[in-house]
Amino acid sequence: MKRRAGSFNGNGSGKRILVAGGAGFIGSHLCDRLLESGHKVICVDNLLTGNEQNIRPLVNHPHFRFLKQDVCELGPVDEPLDQVYNLACAASPSKYQADPVHTMMTCIRGTSNLLALAENKKAAFVQASTSEVYGDPTEHPQRESYLGNVNCTGPRACYDEGKRAAETLCFDMRRLGRVDARVARIFNTYGPRMQPDDGRIVSNLIVQALTGEPLTIYGSGEQTRSFCHVADLIRGLTALMNVLSAPSGPVNLGNPGEFTINELAQMVLELVITDSTIKHMPLPIDDPRRRRPDITLARRLLNWQPQKPLKEGLAETVDWFAAFLHRSDTPRSA
Ligand code: NAD
Ligand code: UDP
Numbered sequence: 001m002k003r004r005a006g007s008f009n010g011n012g013s014g015k016r017i018l019v020a021g022g023a024g025f026i027g028s029h030l031c032d033r034l035l036e037s038g039h040k041v042i043c044v045d046n047l048l049t050g051n052e053q054n055i056r057p058l059v060n061h062p063h064f065r066f067l068k069q070d071v072c073e074l075g076p077v078d079e080p081l082d083q084v085y086n087l088a089c090a091a092s093p094s095k096y097q098a099d100p101v102h103t104m105m106t107c108i109r110g111t112s113n114l115l116a117l118a119e120n121k122k123a124a125f126v127q128a129s130t131s132e133v134y135g136d137p138t139e140h141p142q143r144e145s146y147l148g149n150v151n152c153t154g155p156r157a158c159y160d161e162g163k164r165a166a167e168t169l170c171f172d173m174r175r176l177g178r179v180d181a182r183v184a185r186i187f188n189t190y191g192p193r194m195q196p197d198d199g200r201i202v203s204n205l206i207v208q209a210l211t212g213e214p215l216t217i218y219g220s221g222e223q224t225r226s227f228c229h230v231a232d233l234i235r236g237l238t239a240l241m242n243v244l245s246a247p248s249g250p251v252n253l254g255n256p257g258e259f260t261i262n263e264l265a266q267m268v269l270e271l272v273i274t275d276s277t278i279k280h281m282p283l284p285i286d287d288p289r290r291r292r293p294d295i296t297l298a299r300r301l302l303n304w305q306p307q308k309p310l311k312e313g314l315a316e317t318v319d320w321f322a323a324f325l326h327r328s329d330t331p332r333s334a
Contacts, residue, residue: 014063016080018042018123020071020114021087023050025193026128026186026230028058030085033234035061042077046070049090054193071110072102074117081121083241086114087128089163093156093284094199100158107162108169115173115181124180126241127170129250131187131291132160141258141292144185144250154286167250174246182240182247187254187293191230191313192320196328202227202314205265206321209272219283221262226292228255229313232306239302247301254293255306267311271318 017034021027022043027050034041040063043055047068058064069075071088089106090096096103111127118125134142135150150160170181190202198204208215236253259267265278298304 015039015082016042017083017085018044018077018081018114018117019085019087020044020110021050021089021128023047023052023055023066024087025050025054025091025191025195025198026189026233027085027087028054028193029191029230029234030087030237031055031058031064033238035063037238039063041065042067042079042081044069044071044074045088049092049095049195049198051195070106071113072105074110074113077117077121081117081123083126084114084118084121084123085126085128085237085241086111086166088114089128089159091130092199093159096159097155100155103158104162107159107166111166111169115169115179118181119173119178124241124246125170125173125182126237127166127181127183128237129167129183129185130159130163131185131252131254131293132156132288133164133167133185134288134291135160136286136288137290140290141256141294142252143294144252144297151286155284156286171249180246183250184237184240185250185252185254185293186233187228187252187291188225189228189230189233189254191317193230194317196321196325201225201261201264202317203321205268206272206314206318207325209268209274209276210318210322210325212275214277214279215265215268216279216281217261217265218281218287221265221280222260223283223287224258224260224290224292225264226255226258227264227310227313228253228306229308229310232308236298236302236304239304243302247297251298251301252293252295253298253304254295255310256293256295257310258290258292259310267314268318271315
């Protein structure tokens with residue numbers, strides 16, 4: 001059934017939702033999903049690491065609006081809101097370290113501004129936190145009760161400590177009864193629309209394999225990560241936003257399958273016909289050695305678990321990058 005443009009009164013299923021960071025990799029998939037579900041979406045993004053291409057198919061959608069704004073200087077939003085998702089923050093280490101002070105401010109001032117907006121509009125709030133709050137974990141797998149092992153002065157701290165402070169803001173606003181805030185601790189996520197120059201492991205390996213460049217492995221490659229397909233993650237984020245009884249603490253969202261970086265590189269080499277070799281490079285400072293989510297809470301509270309196996313999701317992501325790189329290579333006619 002077609003929805004009327006004027007039917008967004010907060011009483012029906014069509015909600016008014018603000019997505020900060022909605023032009024990014026995860027945020028643009030979230031905007032897609034929310035629009036498909038009949039909601040009205042305001043996307044706020046300064047396009048620091050996001051891309052207008054990600055939201056180009058949405059700009060003519062009658063229920064989509066894009067505001068190019070930095071969340072650190074968030075302007076007034078002149079319509080009612082039912083929900084606010086905060087995904088605004090560069091997520092790739094090379095990107096968030098490029099301007100570390102801005103990254104920290106995005107996490108603190110940006111989150112504070114968005115929480116104030118949610119309070120003002122009486123909107124529910126979901127914060128995109130991260131497994132980086134666990135730092136280089138000494139407990140494995142990581143449960144939400146683990147307090148983490150973060151170096152607060154290292155090059156990753158602007159992000160890790162910024163995200164920890166953002167969680168503090170969320171839980172304080174909630175304890176004060178001012179915002180219905182919920183926090184997702186997101187583990188490494190991959191899929192279509194990662195930026196080819198993003199610097200993250202999945203995008204780097206796939207682009208390198210497709211272009212015949214050496215696959216860069218930092219350190220021994222025996223460090224591990226757990227990779228969740230973006231479609232699975234989006235289901236988790238919306239489940240967290242919509243669950244009636246808000247979880248009392250943060251909730252891990254990730255795929256418990258754990259792989260070494262060497263294993264991931266081999267999987268990519270099996271999926272792409274390429275002459276690429278492996279090139280070892282120095283391990284970045286404070287690079288976590290192991291990472292795997294315990295998702296018992298998400299299973300119990302949200303009835304959520306990832307469905308897409310890594311091999312299948314990687315194959316789909318390889319296909320997307322192949323098409324993307326081909327399009328970028330194709331000269332455009334005038
Ligand atoms: P991304 O870099 O693709 O998206 C982030 C978006 O936020 C971009 O569109 C960027 O332009 C925007 N942004 C950054 N700073 C901003 C600011 N000050 N004001 C307005 N917009 C701003 O990253 P992503 O992978 O889509 O990550 C989205 C969120 O999920 C981030 O908050 C990230 O910390 C979190 N997260 C992601 C992962 C992952 O593996 N991708 C893992 C854990 C947490
Ligand atoms: N990594 C790598 N080669 C690359 C990019 C990353 O070996 O070209 C390693 C990186 O050192 C880390 C892991 O892959 O151990 C995941 O890196 P990513 O930047 O994707 O995410 P994060 O470190 O934030 O989990």
